[in-house]
Amino acid sequence: MRPMLLALLAKEPAHGYELKQALEQIFGSAYPSPNIGQIYVTLGRLEKDGLVRVVDVEQSNRPNKKVYYLTAAGREALEGWVDEPTEGPRVRDEFFMKLVLAPMTGIADRMAMINRQRRHYLGLMRDLNELAGQTDRDNRAALLLVEGAMLHLQADLDWLERCQEELS
Amino acid sequence: MTSPVVDTVNLVKIYQDGEVPVPAVRGVDLRVEAGEFVAVMGPSGSGKSTLIHMIGGLEARTSGEIWLDGQRADMLKESAWALLRRRKIGFVFQFFNLVANMTVADNVELPALLAGVSAKEARRRREHLLGELGLTARADAAPAQLAGGEQQRVALARALANKPSLLLADEPTGNLDSRNTRDVLRLLGEVHREGQAIVLVTHDARVASLADRVVSLLDGQIVDDGGAGLARRRPRGGAGDVIELRG
Numbered sequence: 001m002r003p004m005l006l007a008l009l010a011k012e013p014a015h016g017y018e019l020k021q022a023l024e025q026i027f028g029s030a031y032p033s034p035n036i037g038q039i040y041v042t043l044g045r046l047e048k049d050g051l052v053r054v055v056d057v058e059q060s061n062r063p064n065k066k067v068y069y070l071t072a073a074g075r076e077a078l079e080g081w082v083d084e085p086t087e088g089p090r091v092r093d094e095f096f097m098k099l100v101l102a103p104m105t106g107i108a109d110r111m112a113m114i115n116r117q118r119r120h121y122l123g124l125m126r127d128l129n130e131l132a133g134q135t136d137r138d139n140r141a142a143l144l145l146v147e148g149a150m151l152h153l154q155a156d157l158d159w160l161e162r163c164q165e166e167l168s
Numbered sequence: 169m170t171s172p173v174v175d176t177v178n179l180v181k182i183y184q185d186g187e188v189p190v191p192a193v194r195g196v197d198l199r200v201e202a203g204e205f206v207a208v209m210g211p212s213g214s215g216k217s218t219l220i221h222m223i224g225g226l227e228a229r230t231s232g233e234i235w236l237d238g239q240r241a242d243m244l245k246e247s248a249w250a251l252l253r254r255r256k257i258g259f260v261f262q263f264f265n266l267v268a269n270m271t272v273a274d275n276v277e278l279p280a281l282l283a284g285v286s287a288k289e290a291r292r293r294r295e296h297l298l299g300e301l302g303l304t305a306r307a308d309a310a311p312a313q314l315a316g317g318e319q320q321r322v323a324l325a326r327a328l329a330n331k332p333s334l335l336l337a338d339e340p341t342g343n344l345d346s347r348n349t350r351d352v353l354r355l356l357g358e359v360h361r362e363g364q365a366i367v368l369v370t371h372d373a374r375v376a377s378l379a380d381r382v383v384s385l386l387d388g389q390i391v392d393d394g395g396a397g398l399a400r401r402r403p404r405g406g407a408g409d410v411i412e413l414r415g
Contacts, residue, residue, distance in 0.1 A: 111391060115384065115391065115392035118209075118382070118384065118392065119382070119392075119394060121373065122373060122376055122377045122382060122394075123377070125373045125374060125376075125377035126377040126378065128374075129374060129377060129378065132350075147346055150346075150373075150374060153373060154372070154373050154374075157373045158371070161209075161210070161211050162211075164211070164386060164391075165211050165386070168386070168391075
């Protein structure tokens with residue numbers, strides 16, 4: 001979450017709750033909303049590392065508001081994050097480990113494991129279909145996020161099929 | 169109790185490759201109730217297309233039985249099969265099979281007209297289907313002028329023109345991008361809600377996930393049948409977690 005908060009603060013200074021709202025608005029329900037506690041913990045760490053600073057803004061009739069803004073070091077860290085290529089998905093699939101190892105012990109049947117896993121993936125896909133249906137048509141970031149998850153899930157299913165062909 | 173829409177009993181297909189018999193479907197019992205949506209999945213060469221072709225009467229079985237709406241179908245002559253198809257079955261082929269010298273509109277209306285529906289009703293139905301699939305502007309085009317994904321959607325519209333009680337489809341989203349797939353999924357959902365049975369072969373998990381049952385084939389045999397509804401245990405919660413895990 002660190003770089004995401006830095007990116008939002010590069011746009012404009014904000015307090016914690018505004019950052020939470022911005023994340024929810026940009027990514028929709030497709031992205032699990034961080035709780036406000038996590039956001040403040042992360043902001044505290046960023047402050048300790050000198051990437052953000054905080055100012056107290058006085059409010060009438062209310063406690064002071066803490067507004068965070070990006071430091072020069074924060075901007076540099078953000079630029080580094082943006083410029084750097086991002087790791088692709090790594091295959092260290094827990095199900096695959098089960099599939100290879102469990103039958104060696106005689107406690108599981110591969111075909112049954114694969115069938116169970118396929119149904120589970122299809123159930124997840126059904127959820128994603130529903131999520132896509134509930135997402136605002138104009139929120140392209142959220143829709144693309146859901147579509148990305150669907151494509152990954154499709155790849156998992158194709159791989160499962162390959163496993164079934166080769167191992168059963 | 170009504171008869172199942174489809175009921176196959178120990179259905180077998182063996183192709184002959186020179187002297188070598190090649191079994192494609194090896195004893196499939198598949199029962200589909202009225203209004204049920206069944207997806208057939210499996211690796212290429214697992215017998216999916218052969219199975220659905222046999223159910224649709226497009227390929228002869230080697231042995232076994234095929235019952236449609238309580239009627240034994242595998243003993244029918246070609247002409248009787250054609251009649252049955254026209255009345256009850258819509259078929260979406262993997263390679264579309266549109267009539268080349270007819271417009272898109274005429275391709276879609278033809279099955280309804282052949283079945284004796286009035287011209288006005290056939291036209292209304294065609295306009296609705298092409299609209300749902302985002303093809304209204306292509307109604308007067310010839311199939312050859314269309315992109316592959318458009319031809320595929322026309323083939324689906326044609327298969328549904330007749331409101332068949334059974335829709336059979338072989339990879340109906342195989343050539344579609346995700347936006348067009350969404351249109352097709354929405355239309356399939358509508359067809360399903362209206363009580364038409366659907367049996368489709370697909371690799372596309374988005375399509376399969378909408379089905380009531382997923383039948384998995386491997387080497388010409390059913391190795392899994394999703395039964396009533398899919399297992400939906402989510403130890404870690406909902407779809408958002410998929411995104412978090414992968415994102």
